[in-house]
Amino acid sequence: MKLAKIISVLSLLVILLAVNWSIYRQEQVLTQGKTVLLKLMPVDPRSLMQGDYMELNFELANQIRRQLIQQNTDTASSGKLKTQDGYVVVKINQNQEGEFVRIDDGEALAENELRLFFRVRHGKIKFASNGFFFQEGKASEYENAKFGEFKVGEDGNLLLVDLTE
Structure with missing residues (x-):
């Protein structure tokens, strides 16, 4: 059960990181494009x-x-x-x-x-x-x-x- 929670939290962190990276890249285009x-x-x-x-x-x-x-x-x-x-x-x-x-x-x-x-x-x-x-x-x-x-x-x-x- 504890391993499942750790995997869930890590998966959520990876998803949040990917979404925020995408937002950051779009913001860079808006400011520097x-x-x-x-x-x-x-x-x-x-x-x-x-x-x-x-x-x-x-x-x-x-x-x-x-x-x-x-x-x-x-x-x-x-x-x-x-x-x-x-x-x-x-x-x-x-x-x-x-x-x-x-x-x-x-x-x-x-x-x-x-x-x-x-x-x-x-x-x-x-x-x-x-x-x-x-x-x-x-x-x-x-x-x-x-x-x-x-x-x-x-x-x-x-x-x-x-x-x-």
Whole structure:
């Protein structure tokens, strides 16, 4: 019985350590990550506002889609992207906006370029988040947003920080 308690306590400590380490890593990205703005594209207005939630679509996602279809002849004929993970290289302009350069091929990055992680799921390109939750009653503050503001970690993972004009 005593051994079971010790194992339970140790298991709980390991879980708490893992959760706190994950939180710490995310906080580091928020404080030390590079800022990049990704241009938003219009979304069907009927699904734009869902309570305190806004569905997001990024111009960069369409550029990635076009490039992936060009690279894969099987995809080009069906138009459907297979499930995959990857990185896209973007150039950061003077306004902090990320501009599509290429799908990452391992080539060295220029000084003003970043690698951003993306996923393809159910034929859609996804970044850190394709949705934005906000405080109740604040929808009007985000209706005219033109960019998603992200913090980018050294590993290319993104955290959505805000929507901006």
